[in-house]
Amino acid sequence: MVRTYIGLLLYFSFRRFVFRTDALEILAAAFLPAAFRALGFPMPEGANNAVLAYIAYGVAALVIIRLLLAPYFVWKEDQNTIDGFKNQLDSPRRIERDRIAEHMATLKTNVSSQVSYLVEIALNYGSVEQAKKELDKIASHQTFLNAAAQELSTEPELSQNLREVTHLAMCVLADKMASRIEMDVRESLFAKSQKLLRQLQSTD
Secondary structure, eight states: OHHHHHHHHHHHHHTTHHHHHHHHHHHHHHHHHHHHHHHTOOOOTTHHHHHHHHHHHHHHHHHHHHHHHHHHHHHHHHHHHHHHHHHHHHHHHHHHHHHHHHHHHHHHHHHHHHHHHHHHHHHOTTOHHHHHHTHHHHHHHHHHHHHHHHHTTTSHHHHHHHHHHHHHHHHHHHHHHTTOOOHHHHHHHHHHHHHHHHHHHHTO
């Protein structure tokens, strides 16, 4: 373990060391004489060796600095690797969470629309004939809303309110079909449906 860690430190410190040294030496050997000639001065004897020595000192100083900083950069690379693995593990979960959130948002939009329809046709005094013509549609809405209440069970208050509003709406429709008017039931339906619609809008 310790040997591996030390190996990583040395690898980081000397990484691309030979390439950089060779590149600087080649540049110095090629351009130093040309620079003296361009300036019209003779190149001093031993200047080339001196420059190469300075390059070696500079590279050595750079290696020492990198060796001192190596623990931090090795740790940083490890953290980046760990974060990469975490992202790979979290990605499927995040996709699933997003899919569920999108589904629930769509479900609540549909629930809001169907509750509005059911309450409207239940509370509209002049809709008895319309209600009779749309019994199949009303039954379909009732089935959907009951299933939605079950699916929204993770939000107990919302689910319970949806069950109550659906039940009250069907009670009011049944009374309407029988030419009965229960004002307290109608008022309760109106109040509860408004509360439910506000809940659905606030949780979108």
